[in-house]
Amino acid sequence: MHLDSSLRQRLWFQHLLFLLLFCLVIGLLAWLSARYPVRADWTASSRNTLSEASQALLTHLNGPIRVTAYVHDYSPFREGISRLIDRYRRYKPDITLALVNPDLLPDQVRELGISEDGALSVEYAGRRETLQHPGEQALTQILQRLSRSHDRLMLFLDGHGERKPQGIANYDLGAFGHELAKTGIQTRLLNLIAEPHIPSGADGLVIASPQTPLSSDEIRTVLNYVQRGGNLLWLLEPGELTSLQALAALLGVTVFPGVVVDADT
Template sequence: MRPSGRLNGWLFALALLAGAGALGYLSARHAHVADWTRGGRASLAPESRAVLDRLAGPVEVTCYASPQGDLRQTVAGFLERYRRAKPDLTLTFVDPQQDPAAMRELGITVDGALVVRYQGREQRLDELSERSLTNALERLARGGERIVAFVTGDGERQADGRANADLGTFMAQLEPRGLRAVPLNFSQVAAVPRHTDLVVLASPETPLPAGAVRALVDYVQGGGNLLWLSEPGNDDLGLAPLADALGVRALPGVLVDGGGAALGLKDPRLIALGSYPIHPITRGFTLATLFPQASALARTRAQDWAAVPFLRSGPQSWTEFQPIRNDGDSTIRYDADAGELKGPLDFGFALSRLSPSPDKSVQRAVVIGDGDFLSNTFLGNGGNRALGERIFDWLLGDDALVNLPPRGAPDRVVELSQGALGALTWGFLVALPLLLLAIGGLVAWRRRRR
């Protein structure tokens, strides 16, 4: 090769290295991302970007994920799409194994759980998806404080109590979401105060005064939202007018499930659920929940309420009339002659109708035959807390969220016969290498002939 040719080669190599260095320098300081996937599956949906545009201020995301494995990398890659649209969104990782007691206090039960904070409010997520995160940001963007009044004075579960049966832990975890629990004692007031967003009647133990029942019925008939947590055997507390106003009644007996033994549950009164009837409260909800002692519910008559069951026991359940020992050693069996009812049986109803109040368009109520699942003792079991949050979201109208369209990849599954699969295997492992060797040999032979 001539000296001028060698010089040109060296100059070309230097220019190539300089160009590569310049590209590396620019790429480190200026990011450009292009999404060429079908339907933009690797980018945020326009609906998600619109929600981010409404958030004026920083958003903090804390992920409680173990450093082992690839979970943290997966979460960081997922949130990077949000950070490109909102640079002041920050992500922090916390190892949940470092302080298990603190994790229980925060209600963190799933590895990879997210807590999203914005302007003093927060949302918890157990699912990593664009739909769940965008809807959490949508709730945070709405803001505003919700007043939740808890009926007190008749042995009800306390919203700020620390006893095993109280709901203090659950309500403390709802406070950062913008919910404020206040007591409602009808010995002090004659009616539910105005601007109350939700009234909770949580498992009273003694009969309510006639005035309190009348006030609750007037509240419901006036368009107020209600959460009623009842218990087995508590159907004689003077609440028949309220049950009639809702068109729901409790069935006699306690709900038991013979299938719980397969799950290691010794007490037949423990109802474990892993699947749920279709309803906005349970849409996409796959976590297991545990109900310690429930009564079955039934509709009494046709009303203007649209009643949809969202909690239903299994086919091996029934309403047991005989007493059951607390240690679970009682021998029980289904007795149709005694009037016991065979499952599946509903023990949670979601009711909605056009609101008679001019202040809102839809009125909602939820009646559940168990209140223990949200108590301080049982809140940490499976998805109990997450289900409770969904119930409150639906009652308060926070289920009207962003509807993200599906953006799945078309034809992602390739179906090949055994013969076609064998042809591809031999083609890539044998034929293609031989072809490349032949081409290389031909090129070398032609160069030697020159």
């Protein structure tokens, strides 16, 4: 069967039109991918994506961040450090990374206290800290500290058998206090008998399970602090409120009998 010339022309035109449209679509996709890059992390537990806490912190950091990695030329840490910083750059493009051989700058290495291959010097807002063992959690904690013009102070009520933030006993909160310090939050004990006022410079008060009752003056001081808008973290043990019923009423807290059990722990 022979095709007449008009039919061949139509088929040829349709074929040409298809090729033109196909090239146009490919070109448009290439332009969109360059202008609006999209990345997907298909790894288990999304290990190539920053945590939500790190992402949230980066959105509040105004100004560039400069990271200097002191790593030898053929160190196995070079690639891992680059990948780590790239994860941060996805959410804050004005992060710069410089890879420096520490053998070429011995005086600078000593000045910064660099002792490990792959250590980082992180600069932000005119302040600088050194990170010996890079990782997301440690780097985000450094950025948290650098973002503050001064360290925050968290007071822990003391004098009634409370758990202590620097304590080493198994009932103390030593691990909690250590984590606070890593994020730039300093802790101090506050005995309201010896110091009857809560300092105005405190960023928060922690009541960590007092074992003996507070005096009426201490309770009044705590209530006044909360009513003025002070930050309070109240850690309750199962059982009695230990003279803090007025505080529970002020906060609208109702304590029910019983113990909550986490089946996963």
